[in-house]
Amino acid sequence: MTPELKETLSKVSTASVASALLKLGLRNIWIRGAMPIAGGGAHSVGEAFTMRFLPMREDLVGPALAKLPNTRAAIEAMEAGSFVVVDAMGVTDAGVAGDVLCARMTLRGGVGLVTDGAIRDIVGVETSGLPVWSRGTASPAPGNSLTFIDWGLPVACGGVTVFPGDVIVADRDGAVVIPQTIAEQVAAEAAEIERFDAWVVEKVAAGEPLPGLYPPNADNQARYKRETAAGA
Template sequence: MTLSPEAIETLKNVTTATLTTILLKKGLRNVWIRGAMPLEEDQERLVGPAFTLRFVPAREDLATPAAWSKPISTRTAIEDMPEGCIAVIDAMGITDAGVFGDILCARMRKRGVSALITDGVVRDGKGVLGTGLPVWARGVAAPPSVAGLTFVGWGETIGCGGVAVIPGDIVVADSDGAVVIPQALLEEVLAEAPAQEEMEGWIVEEVERGEKLPGLYPMNEETKARYAAYLKEKQGRTS
């Protein structure tokens, strides 16, 4: 899926926390990838379509260094990644074998991949950070992937951090982790997210002014009327 620059810009200005609230209202509770947190502090919010990769438990006849040269390999998968995508890797939460290291991340960066997200870990942590590729993971580990994982393919539905991820789903990742937006709901989210973000910002301002939470969050009818008046006044100032 190709995201428009306008869609990317809109989502870059919406927190993952706000997105989970919007998706919850639509009945989706399980959209936050567990364990995937940014390796670098102050990582900027990133948006992109999911490019999925999947590992299964290591099997000694398959998970060998020789597997890295086979047609179905992480190396081949990287060459299939389109510019702007976010690689989402199902590592089953295993934390004692790094899915990717600095060389693979450097190649991803060269191909214009936006980020790597996994419920596992990466290796060569300092080198990975040095590539400039943003990474969300459970951490780092020295052993290579074949020490605990077998790579089996890419471009299929996966489970990452307990979340179903379909190729082309939209991923938004920031300091609170990574959230998956189903393709079918993208337009609705784009339409609602800025308004939700603005409303929550107004509520925070009201709290700072000393307002009590009951009736404010969530809003009762009186608060809704005050907020509507605020929006009308704001529109008048900008028109």
């Protein structure tokens, strides 16, 4: 992600990003159920670093579990600027990460974590400074319900397909996924949506009625372009 792209996306809401994606025909881009749980919904932007869990199986414990990939190794493979996306299959009766893992993600340069599952150790997670979006919290460790299986591969999170390197934008409305190949186009469109919405809010504050203004008819569209071009 270029610094310019990140700067643009850091100034637009997930609502504007979702609207920009809709204009391009992409509807299934909002990670369902993942809401701010730590960090106050701070606006975060980063490239997806994917992690995936499978259902727990009783034979995958002890020595057998030690032979599988683990979350600690995954975090050490994460690059600075990554937005961790954890596929927990919607399971919320065990936390996919806690205070220790989130603290390490922060030190590794992670900008956020989003999961369709739960997290644990919420007080410690808040202290870590890592913004987190999840479906809630849970006391049990992941091994009670989940088995970590891999990272760096496509995942399904909250009903959305996420590829490594896709752009994640998250705020108080949740987290949206931008396909990497159209991130520049989406950012430009979202910025224009923000400019137009700000113009409309000014007109509404001045007492103008909404019909013909939002969405704009031809006259108001022309007025918007004229006034913004003139710096009004």
